[in-house]
Amino acid sequence: MSAHIDKNGKCINDALIAIANGNTKCNLVGSRGGAGGYISGIIKLSHRITAFATIGGQGIYGITSTFSTYDCDKMVKGGYGGRGYASNFFDSYSNYGSGSGGGQTAVKFLSNDLWHRVIVAGAGGGSDNIYSYGNTDDGSGGSGGDFTAQGFWVDGVLNSEKIANSTFGFTFGAGESAQQNGSKNPNGVQEARGASDKVGAGSGWFGGFSSHNGDGGSGGGSSWALSANAVIPQGNIDAKGSFFEENESHPYSFSLDDGYIFSDVKTYPGIWKGNGRLVITILDSIIYPSCVSINRSHFSYFLLFILFFETHS
DSSP states (O other), rough: BSBBBBBSBOOOOOOHHHTTTTTOOOOOOOOOOOOOOEEEEEEESSSSSOOOEEEEEEEOOOOOOSSSOTTTTBBBBOOOTOOOOOOOEEEEEEOOEEEEEOEEEEEEEESSGGEEEEEOOOOOOOOOOOSSSTTTOOOOEEEEEOOOOOEEEETEEEESSSOHHHHHHBTTTBOOOOOSSSOOOOTTTOOOOOSSSOOOOOOOOBOBBOOTTBBBBBBBOOOEETTTTTOOSSOOOEEEETTTTOOOOEOOOTTTTOOOEEEEEEEEEEEESOEEEEEEEEEEEEEEEEEETTTTTEEEEEEEEEEEEHHHH
């Protein structure tokens, strides 16, 4: 795994990793997994609410069998939180393994479902087997994070056509799992190459795509926050699951007028390795009377919390 690497082979600045309290290092090698993203924001809450959190799990590089299989119960499972599964690959004990995608880290208000998420950190995509021929990068995963996530590498070339952003991706809230015969999503890669060594994509606001290529990686998931300039998908938003076999669809649950707006939003791709992390800091709290009734000696109080949310996936 490496810190975010752009299409020109340049790593993200170490100063940005430090600002985001990240833990990745630049690692210019082939067949590397994509690192997870960072997003933060400040929100003012004027009343009690119920909040839920998903803490994303790290994708797994390895094998569950020495035989190639697309039985989901026998594939390499991705990290918790909407990750993509990988197919097994085994040639020898010096050349084996494939990588699954990481899971998103997200906060939801009022209800524990995808359509109530208010801030999301996208996860990185999986890579193919670590064995590379010479200096060839035969399949790296893209970084998770940023409002537009990174695609995947095939034979050392970054594919930026199949990417997750604020309104598009493999599906809402899940990264794509490896398929034997190409993507079930009409917008995905339809022509699969190779019998095995296919990898899972990272989850996020929208999940990334898999290359379905034995010499390719998979894309990262996008980050998102409900801010004043957020791009909110319109109408029903389909959530098909990582194998594109689920069928649930609802409109996004909040508008810009509901009082759950994040300010000072910052996002960086590819700065986190490991399971996700969520940090909530109370920056300030104010309690003051909002209604006074002298005759009954009754006081009502208004509570204002100013919270800083910091998420890594």
